[in-house]
Structures are given as structure tokens and as C-alpha cells.
Amino acid sequence: MIRFEHVTKRYADGTTAVDDLSFEVAEGELVTLVGPSGCGKTTTMKMVNRLIEPTGGRILLDGQDIAEADPVKLRRRIGYVIQQVGLFPHRTVLENTATVPHLLGWQRKRARARAAELLDLVGLDPSVYGDRYPDQLSGGQRQRVGVARALAADPPVLLMDEPFGAVDPVVREHLQTEFLRLQSQVRKTVLFVTHDIEEAVRLGDRIAVYGSGRIEQFDTPATVLGAPATPYVADFVGADRGLKRLSVTPIEPADLEQPPVVHLDDPLPEAVARLAAEGARWAVVLDDADRLHGWISRRRGGRRHGRQGDGHGLRGGRGHGRRAGRPRAAGTGGGTDGGPAGRGTGGGTVRDRARRMEAWLPVGAPLKQAFATMLQYDAGWIAVLDDDRFLGVLTPARLHQALRRSIDADARDIARSDVSLETIAGS
Numbered sequence: 001m002i003r004f005e006h007v008t009k010r011y012a013d014g015t016t017a018v019d020d021l022s023f024e025v026a027e028g029e030l031v032t033l034v035g036p037s038g039c040g041k042t043t044t045m046k047m048v049n050r051l052i053e054p055t056g057g058r059i060l061l062d063g064q065d066i067a068e069a070d071p072v073k074l075r076r077r078i079g080y081v082i083q084q085v086g087l088f089p090h091r092t093v094l095e096n097t098a099t100v101p102h103l104l105g106w107q108r109k110r111a112r113a114r115a116a117e118l119l120d121l122v123g124l125d126p127s128v129y130g131d132r133y134p135d136q137l138s139g140g141q142r143q144r145v146g147v148a149r150a151l152a153a154d155p156p157v158l159l160m161d162e163p164f165g166a167v168d169p170v171v172r173e174h175l176q177t178e179f180l181r182l183q184s185q186v187r188k189t190v191l192f193v194t195h196d197i198e199e200a201v202r203l204g205d206r207i208a209v210y211g212s213g214r215i216e217q218f219d220t221p222a223t224v225l226g227a228p229a230t231p232y233v234a235d236f237v238g239a240d241r242g243l244k245r246l247s248v249t250p251i252e253p254a255d256l257e258q259p260p261v262v263h264l265d266d267p268l269p270e271a272v273a274r275l276a277a278e279g280a281r282w283a284v285v286l287d288d289a290d291r292l293h294g295w296i297s298r299r300r301g302g303r304r305h306g307r308q309g310d311g312h313g314l315r316g317g318r319g320h321g322r323r324a325g326r327p328r329a330a331g332t333g334g335g336t337d338g339g340p341a342g343r344g345t346g347g348g349t350v351r352d353r354a355r356r357m358e359a360w361l362p363v364g365a366p367l368k369q370a371f372a373t374m375l376q377y378d379a380g381w382i383a384v385l386d387d388d389r390f391l392g393v394l395t396p397a398r399l400h401q402a403l404r405r406s407i408d409a410d411a412r413d414i415a416r417s418d419v420s421l422e423t424i425a426g427s
């Protein structure tokens, strides 16, 4: 979709900003350009919409050399989001968002309808924010308007130059999450400039790690983290790359432990006896449709304090279910209060003592999310589901194993020759 062929940019003062750059961005792919200040990322990006002209090589967009395209028409096919956003201060949010459709000669009504749709898509209610002016928005909201405006004319290509650089880390993470969700819907071909390796890893289908004016490595986040192609890249991704790797390693079924499983309507004495026989201190509780309900502790104390037998308890929390998608309510009763009080193991069913389980994730979620969920719920394990189906539990030990597996697999399986490496002869 976007192809750089031996592209060089030398400024009049002799600075070589970009040196013999060759790489390709596939249709619908998000490539992050990451590297230290002054390494040529912005220059690379601005050559795509011809705000900067290369001094050598060529750039093809959908097979067409952009040097032969009319710059104005070219820019209509390319959305552009920058850190300073550049909203018009005297125009409302809706008018700002409708800028490009207006320029394209759309009728006012259609342009405004499209703008409202886009604002909605980036999480801003047009009936609340549409008539505001940019200075009546927070920094994060302004960035969202910037993204909406860039998407308004539905361009196939999006250039984003540190779009979330000016907001605080919490808002930044929100914007990243929202942008990933948006991108999964609109599937634009995106070049995204950042100097933050975390952001590059989180957002990029592939990452181009820049040295000075050249790409040191161009590959998937997992490969860049697991098999840095050069000492420079290893240094740039940092000594804590195991931690960053958590972001790109998914939970797999093989990573899971299989604790005893009991059902809500099982007789409690039988369930407790089974736990004792298996030497287990707790079991996962499923409903009669085998959906996750929660867990049960062998000891009654587990019920009262909500702590698991291994000392790492689970607190029922709020919000998590919204984030990860909550399984359908499993069964009735049970719950944190566990049902009729005072019933011992002498009778009743598992339902009477089962506790609800909030700490769960879908299979395939990144290990980092698993780690965060464990911390959030103070949980010694989290349940892993495939849709509604319970697959097993992830413990800290298994999480560590999964991380090791992922690192070892790269070290073992990825031959240097398999790593698509774009290097340019040095000086």
C-alpha cells in the first residue's frame, strides 16, 4: 500500500534526515516508527503527504509514485493527525470535524452528519461536545477530535505524528486503547510516529526502529522485543524488554493450570471431600451450562474473607467485567455472601458456599493484562475463558513460564535470516 524505495532526504544545510530507506506498509496495517529525537521519523512521515519532498528514491501509494500525484488530491486520500492537533479555535468541534468533507464540497448537512458519526466513533457524544469550542475540551478530548477530523473523509491512509504525546500517561493509555478499537473497525493503513517504545509495541502490527536516519529493524513487536536485530535495537528496547514482552505475548491454553472443577448443584460435602482427596484447597465452580460462576474454598474461612486457600485471595471488583467482557451470569444465588449462613459442610450444595469470580480474561489476552488483573483483584490466579467456556486458570508461576516460553521460542526459532531487517550501509 505504501512503499518506500531507497528514499533519502538531505536538507539544504547538508543534514541527512533519512538515508536510503526501503520498507513497505501493507493495506490495513499499522506500522509504528519509533526512535530517539531527530532520527528522521517525522521526515519519513511528511514525505508521504508531500509536506517534504525526498531528495532521492521514490514513494509509491497503491503502486502509484506520489511524486506524480497532485499534492492536494494526494492529501485528500491521507488523514493526518499531529500532536498539536491544530483545531481551528473559532470553529465548533462539529465544524472542525467536518473540515475535510467541506473542502471536498460535501453538502453541509451530509458533512455535519458524517462529523457527528465520527465524533461518536471516537467516544465523544456529538450532542454534548459538537457545539463546544476547542478550548472547552480537555487535551485528550482535543486529540480525539483530531482523530475524528482525520477520518472524516474516510481516507485509506492515516499519518499520525505523536498524536497522543501531549497528554498525561493515563489519558494516553485510554486514547491508545480507543484507537486500537477504532482501528479494528476502520482498518486504515497507518504510519504512526512515536518516540515511546511502549506505545510502538502496543499499537504496531509492525515496528520500524530508527537509528539515525535509517531503520535498524522492521518487524513485529514480539520479534523486535525477543530478537533485537542489532545491539542498538537491544539497547533501545531496553533491559526491561521481558516486561514489555508481556504486552505482546498472548495467554495460550497450554499455559493454564487445571484445578478441580465442581458444579453449583453438586452436594457440598461431596465437593469438599473431593477437594480433600485431591489435596486441593479450592476449586473452580461452574454452572450447569459449564460457564464460570466462581470458586469455592475447602475451608469455610475462604468464604468469609474471600481469600483463597493459597493466601492469594480474590476481591470481587467493579469495572473489570466491563473491560474484558463479562460472562453471562452463571446460575443464581451463590454470590459473595454465599447463600444461607450457618450451613456447614454437613449439607447443602456448592451454591451455598461458592463465591463469584470477577478476575477472568479471555484466552489470547496479553500476559500484561493478566498480570494487571491479578494485581487489581489481589488474586493468586485468574480464570481464562474461551467465550463462555472455562479453559483453566493462570497463576503467577504459569505466567512466568509463559513469558519464558515466548522468549525461548524466539531465541530458538527465529534465525537471524528470518528477521526482515532493513539496514542501510553506515557512514
Ligand SMILES: Nc1ncnc2c1ncn2[C@@H]1O[C@H](COP(=O)(O)OP(=O)(O)OP(=O)(O)O)[C@@H](O)[C@H]1O
Binding pocket: 011, 012, 013, 015, 016, 017, 035, 036, 037, 038, 039, 040, 041, 042, 043, 044, 195
Ligand atoms: N528543515 C530542516 N532543515 C535542516 N535539518 C532539518 C530540517 N528539518 C529537520 N531537520 C533535521 O533532520 C533530522 C530528522 O528530523 P525529524 O524531524 O525527521 O526527526 P524525528 O525523528 O521526527 O524527531 P522528533 O522525535 O524530535 O520529532 C534532525 O536532525 C533534524 O534536525
